[in-house]
Amino acid sequence: MILCQRLYNGMLEERKGAYTKAGKTISAYDQMKSLPEVKEALPEYLGVNAQVLQDVAKRLEKSFKGFFSRVKSGQKAGYPRFRSRDRYNSFxxxxxxxxxxxxxxxxxxxxxxxxxxxxxxxxxxxxxxxxxxxxxxxxxxxxxxxxMPRGEPLAQTSSSVGIDVGTTWFFVTSDGEYCKNHRLFQSSSKKLRVAQRSLARKPKKHSNRRKKARERVAKLYRKTARQRLQLHHEEARKLITKHDLICHEDLNVKGLAQGNLSKQIHDVGWGQFFQILSSKAEWAGKRVIAVDPRFTSQRCRVCGHTKRGNRASQAHFKCLSCGHTENADVNAAKNILAQGLRFVAQRISTETACHEKPRPLGLG
Ligand SMILES: [Zn+2]
Incomplete structure (x- = not known):
């Protein structure tokens, strides 16, 4: 790994030098061709698999390509950097x-x-x-x-569902099902707090104890992320097995996460969940639609009356106009489903309309 890191930095140096001195661009192919020379000069590279070394050149090329395309599109672009040992973690x-x-x-x-x-x-x-x-x-x-060979699409169930995501529940469906927000994250979060405090108590920057404490914190973070990912896969799988159409809020998760709910939102990671849901659905021949989330929690799904006061409390919905009462999240999920179904119906009607070509007039 260290050898790969050094090779990466060496190749970057070579590219930089060739460009500043001679205005020449060296390609990954050129650098791969010179690998035998590298091996001759530095025999320690003889012990590294050839493909692995070639991949280093490809990686460098990739970071240059990313840099040039960002420059071209006018984005802020950072020149490929030398990698320290901590930032070169794989081969x-x-x-x-x-x-x-x-x-x-x-x-x-x-x-x-x-x-x-x-x-x-x-x-x-x-x-x-x-x-x-x-x-x-x-x-x-x-x-x-x-x-993977493409699997058989899942059986059609002609069932549709709306889901309302939240912080008390991971999500609530329009069928009135509640998916628990497995607080496994919180139990590990207690351990995390302990680990973080212990890290904070170790002020010496390069001490061994501090290094160990930091590794403990990082390990807990990784564990939490793995657990969350698995949970998301399981829940997404259940939904697409059961339903053909799944509607969820088009959350600008990033925008929301900047508010004060940030910790919990970060914790449940809906963005990741929706992404997994979509890709699984595509694979299974099912459909996922993101709908405009505005007012879905304030609108009465029976009479359409929309007012903030309809939401009597966090959990209860009581329509001020028709008196309809329901769990607030279920009401919202049903609104989301209705909106998704409306969208699908609209699409179908415009698609059929397009197929009917207007007959030319005046030729008779
Ligand atoms: Zn109502």
Whole structure:
């Protein structure tokens, strides 16, 4: 890994030098071609897999491409930077063997490194496309990217649902189902607070104790993120199995997160959830629609009366006009569903209208 980091920095230096001195641009291809020379000069690179080294050149090219396209589109662009050891955390085998992981799932073969013990977090399937080895703090991960054969779409159920996301519940459906906001995050958050306090008590910047404390905090963060991701996958899976059409609020999550609800919103991560929901739906032949969220919590779904006062409390909805009462979140979810269905109906009517071509007039 350190060798890859040094190579990356060396190649960046080379590109920079060639440009400032001779106005020349060196491509990843050129740099790959000179790898044998690098190996000759620095024999320690003989012990590194060739593909891994080529991938370093490709990565550098990618960061240059990103830089140039940002410059072109007038965005703020930072020139590719030298990477410190802490900021170079992985290396990639672009064409790994299909038998990289042993049949019992306990070891993984890394070319030029050998068999490494492995704890498989979940089974994988499909063709292995790339294999990356990643370091997060003091933990090492092997990341496999697999190409999956396209699965059968899920059975159609002709059921539609609206979901209202919130902080008390993760979401509430128009069918009156409540999805718990698994506060696993909070239980780990207590541990996190303890760890953070202990970190704050270690003022010496480069001390070993501080390093350890910081690693504890980072580890807890990563654990929470993994748990959340898994929860999001599970809940999204349940929804698309059950329904053909799922409507949710088009939340400008970023905008909301700047307000004072920020901690909780960050905690539940709806943006990530909606993204997972959409991609699963696409794969399964289902539909997800984001609707305008304004007034969905204030409008009475029976008579349409819209007023802030309709919401008697956080949980109760009582229409000031027709007297309809319901759980406030369920009322909102039903409004979201209705809005989504209206949108679908509109789309269908304009699509059919377009198919009917007007007949030319005056030729008879
Ligand atoms: Zn009403």
């Amino acid at each position: 990639t085998y672009p064409q790994p063997s299909q038998n990289s992981v042993t049949a019992d799932g306990k070891h993984i073969y890394l070319p030029k490194i050998g068999n490494v013990r492995l704890k498989l977090h979940r089974p994988f399937a499909g063709k292995i496309k790339t294999l990356a080895v990643k370091r997060e703090g003091t933990e090492w991960y092997a990341v496999l990217t697999c190409e």
